[in-house]
Structures are given as C-alpha cells and as structure tokens.
Amino acid sequence: MTTVLGLRCRECSRLFPDEALHVCDFCFGPLEVNYDYDAIAALTTRASIAQGPRSIWRYANLLPVADENPVSLGAGFTPLVRAERLGAELGLKDLWIKDDTANPTGSFKDRVVSVALTKARQLGFKVAACASTGNLANSVAAHAARAGMSSMVLIPSNLEQAKILMTTVYGGEVIAVDGTYDDVNRLCAELTSERPSWAFVNVNVRSYYAEGSKTLAFEIAEQLGWQAPDHVVVPIASGSQLTKIAKGFKELSLVGLLDGEPSVRISGAQAKGCSPVATAFEKNIDAIAPVKPDTIAKSLAIGNPADGYYALDAIRTSGGSCGSVSDDEIIEGIKLLARTEGIFAETAGGVTIATLASLAQRGIIKPDERTVAIVSGHGLKTVEALAGHTAPTHIIAPTLDAFDKAVGFSDPNFQ
Amino acid sequence: MSVIIRVPTQLRQLTAGTGEITVEASTVGEALHALEASYPGFGERIFDEAGALRRFVNVFLADEDVRFLEGLATPVADGVTISIVPAVAGG
Numbered sequence: 011m012t013t014v015l016g017l018r019c020r021e022c023s024r025l026f027p028d029e030a031l032h033v034c035d036f037c038f039g040p041l042e043v044n045y046d047y048d049a050i051a052a053l054t055t056r057a058s059i060a061q062g063p064r065s066i067w068r069y070a071n072l073l074p075v076a077d078e079n080p081v082s083l084g085a086g087f088t089p090l091v092r093a094e095r096l097g098a099e100l101g102l103k104d105l106w107i108k109d110d111t112a113n114p115t116g117s118f119k120d121r122v123v124s125v126a127l128t129k130a131r132q133l134g135f136k137v138a139a140c141a142s143t144g145n146l147a148n149s150v151a152a153h154a155a156r157a158g159m160s161s162m163v164l165i166p167s168n169l170e171q172a173k174i175l176m177t178t179v180y181g182g183e184v185i186a187v188d189g190t191y192d193d194v195n196r197l198c199a200e201l202t203s204e205r206p207s208w209a210f211v212n213v214n215v216r217s218y219y220a221e222g223s224k225t226l227a228f229e230i231a232e233q234l235g236w237q238a239p240d241h242v243v244v245p246i247a248s249g250s251q252l253t254k255i256a257k258g259f260k261e262l263s264l265v266g267l268l269d270g271e272p273s274v275r276i277s278g279a280q281a282k283g284c285s286p287v288a289t290a291f292e293k294n295i296d297a298i299a300p301v302k303p304d305t306i307a308k309s310l311a312i313g314n315p316a317d318g319y320y321a322l323d324a325i326r327t328s329g330g331s332c333g334s335v336s337d338d339e340i341i342e343g344i345k346l347l348a349r350t351e352g353i354f355a356e357t358a359g360g361v362t363i364a365t366l367a368s369l370a371q372r373g374i375i376k377p378d379e380r381t382v383a384i385v386s387g388h389g390l391k392t393v394e395a396l397a398g399h400t401a402p403t404h405i406i407a408p409t410l411d412a413f414d415k416a417v418g419f420s421d422p423n424f425q
Numbered sequence: 426m427s428v429i430i431r432v433p434t435q436l437r438q439l440t441a442g443t444g445e446i447t448v449e450a451s452t453v454g455e456a457l458h459a460l461e462a463s464y465p466g467f468g469e470r471i472f473d474e475a476g477a478l479r480r481f482v483n484v485f486l487a488d489e490d491v492r493f494l495e496g497l498a499t500p501v502a503d504g505v506t507i508s509i510v511p512a513v514a515g516g
Binding site: 021032033034035036037038039040141189191192193195196198199200202203204206210212213216247248249250251299300302312314315316317319 | 431433434435436437438444470471479480481482483485488490492493508510511512513514515516
C-alpha cells in the first residue's frame with residue numbers, strides 16, 4: 011500500500027496531488043513528498059525490513075511508490091565497510107566507507123533512478139529523460155532499457171569517455187550538448203514544459219526521484235545495527251543527496267526504527283573549482299552565488315545547485331561543516347582510498363575523501379566520532395583524471411635478470 | 426525594445442496557456458514588470474516582498490543567467506528572448 015498523502019511545497023506549504031509535479035506554481039519552491047508517518051510506523055519494523063529484498067526496496071514503505079515489481083537492477087544495500095587503515099592515516103578511530111561504487115551502474119544514482127522510473131511508470135510515462143553530468147545518464151539509460159522504456163538523455167559534450175560509452179551502449183537517445191551541465195539543465199527545465207509526456211527524472215519527477223537518496227541513511231543505520239552514526243561526509247553537486255540523507259535519519263527516528271532522536275552531523279564536500287555551497291558556508295552567508303565550474307570532478311560540476319539552500323541549512327543545523335578541495339587533492343584522495351581500503355572511487359569520491367582528510371586535520375571531525383564517508387561512484391568512470399598520476403612501478407624485459415635489476419629480491423614487504 | 430518572454434508551464438495558467446509573450450522594455454526588470462501589467466499574478470509569483478527575484482526563480486537573457494549579468498537592471502536589445510525557468514531542477 012502507498013504511504014503517500016501527496017506533495018507539499020517546501021517553501022510555502024501549499025498542497026499538491028501525487029502527480030508529476032516538482033515545482034510550486036505559486037512560489038517556484040520545490041515540492042516534497044508528504045507521507046503518512048503513522049501508517050509507515052504501523053507497517054514497518056526492523057524485522058519486516060530484514061525480510062525484504064537486499065536492495066533499496068526493503069525500505070519501500072518509506073519511498074514514494076508502492077510496486078510489487080519495481081524498475082530495478084538491484085540498486086542499494088551496498089557495503090558499509092570499516093576503514094581502519096584509512097582511519098589510521100587520518101587519525102580517525104571509527105571511520106566507515108559507504109561504498110556506493112557497488113551499485114549496478116557504478117554510482118548512487120541507481121537508487122534515485124530506480125525510484126523515479128518506478129513512479130514514472132505508475133504515472134503512465136513511456137519515456138525516461140534526464141539532464142546529467144554522467145552518472146545519472148548511465149543509470150537512466152540502463153534502467154529504461156530494463157523497463158522497456160525509451161530514454162532521452164542529455165549530457166554536456168565534454169564528459170569523460172567512459173560515462174558517454176556507459177550511456178550510449180544501452181541504445182537510447184543520447185544528446186551531447188555543447189555547453190556546461192547548467193546549460194543542459196536549463197535546456198531540460200525548458201523542455202519539460204514543451205514535452206510534458208516525458209518523465210525527466212530530475213525535473214518533473216524530481217520530487218520522487220530525490221527520495222531515493224534517503225536509502226543511504228536507511229542502509230547506514232541498519233548496517234550499524236540500527237544506530238545512526240555521529241558524522242556523515244557527503245559530496246555536494248545539487249545538494250539533493252546531502253539533504254535527503256539528513257531527512258532519512260530523521261524519518262527513521264520518526265517511525266520508531268531508531269532508539270531516540272539521532273544527532274548526526276552532516277558535512278559537505280565540494281571541489282574548489284565548483285564550490286558555491288562551501289563558499290556560502292565559509293562566508294557564513296545564506297545567499298548561494300552561482301559559479302562557472304572548472305574542476306576534474308565533473309559529476310559535481312553544478313554551478314547553480316537546486317538544493318544548495320537546503321544542503322547549507324542541513325549542514326548548519328546539524329553542526330556539520332563544508333569544505334572544498336583542489337584538483338590535486340582530489341587525485342590524492344582517490345589514490346589514498348585505493349591504497350588503504352582497496353576501493354577505487356571516481357573523482358567525486360576523491361572530493362569526499364580529500365575533504366574528510368581536511369576536516370579531520372582541522373579537528374572538525376573528532377577522532378572518536380563514528381564517521382561515515384559516502385563514496386558515490388566508481389573510479390572506472392573517470393580514469394582520464396588519473397592519467398599521468400599513476401603508472402606501472404617498473405617496465406622490464408621478460409627475464410629474471412631484468413626483474414632483479416629493477417626490483418631486487420630483498421624488499422621486506424615481499425618476503 | 427520589443428522582447429520575447431518565455432513562460433514555463435507553471436505560469437501558463439496566467440497566460441491562457443501561451444508559452445511566449447512579447448513585451449516592450451529596456452531592461453530585464455522592466456520586461457518582467459510589463460508582464461505583470463498584462464497578466465496580473467506574475468509579480469507575486471516571481472518577485473519576493475522586497476522586489477527581488479524569488480530564490481527559486483532563474484531568469485535567463487538569451488543563454489545567460491541574469492545573475493552573471495546585471496540582474497534585473499540588465500539592458501535588453503530589440504528582439505532578444507528572456508526565459509523564466511524554475512531553479513529546482515537537476516542534480
């Protein structure tokens with residue numbers, strides 16, 4: 011059964027029906043799904059969740075669509091791994107990595123797309139569309155193929171090669187736009203008015219789509235034995251993921267799945283070349299000035315973040331922080347995570363790890379805090395970023411003599 | 426100057442469904458106020474109490490967000506297109 015009452019404007023609280031609407035027609039504020047939390051609490055226990063599928067759909071009662079057979083490639087229930095070696099390097103004693111590289115198309119976007127297309131199908135849509143920096147493109151193309159829907163994916167033309175191939179291979183329409191992501195997004199916002207029969211996952215069905223990110227909070231709490239962590243570090247592009255993670259922990263408490271009200275500090279991570287939220291945080295102002303992005307972290311290169319205000323609010327009210335890191339630090343972050351934990355992250359993960367390191371060094375994350383860093387996408391998607399930064403340690407002829415000269419036989423690490 | 430304003434779905438209830446409106450104006454702000462004069466209801470939707478653009482309303486002059494230009498004071502040339510676009514999209 012559905013637990014959805016309808017939609018409500020986050021700004022002016024006007025109510026709207028449970029349809030493909032994302033913006034209040036009075037004040038342009040975002041519409042949020044309005045749930046019957048009493049009904050969810052009555053339906054949902056830790057045990058009932060444990061009996062569900064090992065995917066985001068185990069939390070279906072807390073998602074905006076009820077469907078016995080959702081559009082799914084198996085998104086979610088990704089590993090939460092204790093990161094002892096990384097923690098030792100950063101001086102953090104209770105560090106965990108939420109490894110969302112393990113999703114079907116290699117990023118957290120599978121969570122939101124599975125929700126969005128299940129809802130879109132229920133609302134009668136036949137076409138799945140999106141504006142994407144790459145990860146969403148991969149996921150929409152794949153899930154649309156799975157669901158037998160047509161896909162119309164719009165991306166900036168300068169994306170990483172893998173992100174383009176991982177979209178086109180599914181056989182849908184892929185429109186490479188000569189412009190930035192913000193240009194593509196604006197085009198899609200206008201196209202939505204002209205093509206109302208298309209489900210733009212992050213435009214007209216965005217209210218539902220965004221809810222999928224709450225499952226990160228749900229899984230983290232469940233995987234920690236139904237306990238919220240003390241601190242979560244989240245990359246910021248539009249700010250939606252961070253906002254919804256904060257909401258997810260609150261909802262778990264609201265429906266009685268956590269003991270007491272959690273107090274989770276939420277910190278944001280941005281690249282210096284695209285840091286509108288971090289800049290507002292550092293200046294201690296509310297206004298978020300849009301920027302023209304210039305960073306290798308293309309999946310976070312949104313200069314005009316739709317949920318920037320709410321992300322900033324979630325950070326401040328939770329007692330978190332927001333940092334930004336350079337492209338060199340991003341590369342070092344990717345290599346540090348790979349070397350210490352065996353997890354290969356895309357550039358956005360490098361942003362998260364480098365920001366985590368910076369916040370730890372500045373004492374903003376305390377050594378004893380139970381801290382979870384969100385690693386949202388796989389490194390195979392952005393291999394160009396590592397060109398010239400990592401290479402074979404030796405290149406030799408296929409002989410013992412050459413091996414001995416290059417490497418020797420006395421390295422204590424290899425005895 | 427004669428300028429074209431593109432109206433998003435959410436506001437077309439005010440224009441009887443029309444997506445493009447032509448107005449006379451010399452700045453972006455004048456153009457948006459001219460829209461209010463012809464189609465009452467636009468003003469309270471796109472401007473806040475202080476007369477600034479609401480925070481979830483983006484306005485583009487041709488391809489550029491007016492916040493990268495001179496905001497509502499940005500001059501307009503004859504025949505250009507101004508687009509009103511909801512900010513809540515993407516990501």
